[in-house]
Structures are given as structure tokens and as C-alpha cells.
Amino acid sequence: MIKEEISLFHLIKLEQQKNKLGWFVKGAILATIFILVFSCLLPIMERNDGQQGINNTADYLMFIGAFVRGVFIVFAAVLIAKIIIEEFKNRTILVMFSYPINRKKILSAKLILIFCMTFIAMTISNIIVIIGFFGLNQIVHLTSVMNLTPADFLAAIVKLILFNLATAGAALVPLYFGMIKYSTPATIVSSLLIVMVTSSSVGPNFSLASIIYIPLGLALIAFGIVASAIRKIDRIDVN
Known part of the structure; x- marks a missing residue:
């Protein structure tokens, strides 16, 4: 059992090194800066227009959380496309499958890497934008x-982490x-549909972004998709 866990960890590390994910880090930094700048300009634009859509701290935290999650759902889809879909399409996955390593563990390592990077990026981005x-x-x-207040900040971070965990799971749906x-x-278009489902507003006082059951439900669907893909991986013909 320990051997299996260590082997999976090394596979994840190998995937990270092989795919050279510096572009993801740079993209996440630029996206975070953009979101912070936009969030700072928003109250100014609302004041100039004589409107005030964000009336309190809770509204702002919900808005910024939805904004960050929407951006990184698309980032996750790009990761899925580059790390999984393109390897199957170009048949470079054959190189990995030629090694004496279980196919299921290879695909699992890729998906765990995508999930972790999406969750970590969303969480760090949220914290930076809120503090900024x-x-x-x-x-x-x-x-x-x-x-x-410090108490409000800690409560907001706990809530954001729960939303981000659910959203990182939901972001795997485009795999299907x-x-x-x-x-x-x-893959990319389906991620945009997920953003619409999880972040749409219905009227001025109701937003789907405030309902954790939506990304949580999508995450359960995603884990079903992942389980099915892992189970069928040995039968997929890439020749």
C-alpha cells in the first residue's frame, strides 16, 4: 500500500515536470492581477454611473469568489486539454503506456495534478485579491x-476553501x-458552460454563485466521470 502511494506521488511529480507548467503559474498571476484591478475599479465605475450593485462586504466576497472560480474553471479545462486530451489526440500517451506502469495510475496522477493545481491557484488568488x-x-x-474584521476574514477564507474544493472537482467535468x-x-467550451451554471445571476438580489450545492453537485458528477474514465482506460485504443 505504501509503495502504491509513493509511486503515485512520483507519477504526479513526473507529470508536473514533463508538462512544464510555468505557463499556468504565469497565467494565474496575471489573472489575479487583472481580477484585483477590476475589483478596485468596480466601485469607482458604479459610483460614476450612480449605481451600487455591491452593497456590503458579503456581496463583494461573493462577487470576487465567483469571478476567481470562473477564471480558474477555464484554466482547469486548459490543463485537461494539454495534459490529457492532446496526449491522446497526438498519441504521445503511448510513450507513458509503454512503461511498466498501470494505465489507471497514470491517468489518476494527471487528474490529481489538475485538481490540486486548480484548487491551490483559486485559493491563493482569492486570498491575494481580498487582502489587496x-x-x-x-x-x-x-x-x-x-x-x-479579522474574524470576517477567517470566516470568508473557510467558506472560500469549501467552495474552491467543490469547484476544483466540478472543473473536471470537461474531461467527459x-x-x-x-x-x-x-473541453474549453464545456468549461464555459460550467462557469455559466455556477456563477449566473438571477435578478439583482440572487446569484447561483452563493449556492455551494451547485458546484458540489457538479463535483459529484465529475468524480463519476473520472471513475468511469479510469475504469475504462485499459480498454481505450489509442493506436
């Missing part, structure tokens, strides 16, 4: 309707659409 916005708000007074014809466009 409220820090700047104390200095330049972007808005007067928001105040974040991508594996049908080994299609990168289908």
Missing part, C-alpha cells in the same frame, strides 16, 4: 460600504466532453 482590495480600500477609500473525440475546443 481591502488593503487598498484602507489607503485610497475606494468605497465606504465595506469593512473586513474532451474525451469523446479528443477535442480541445469541446
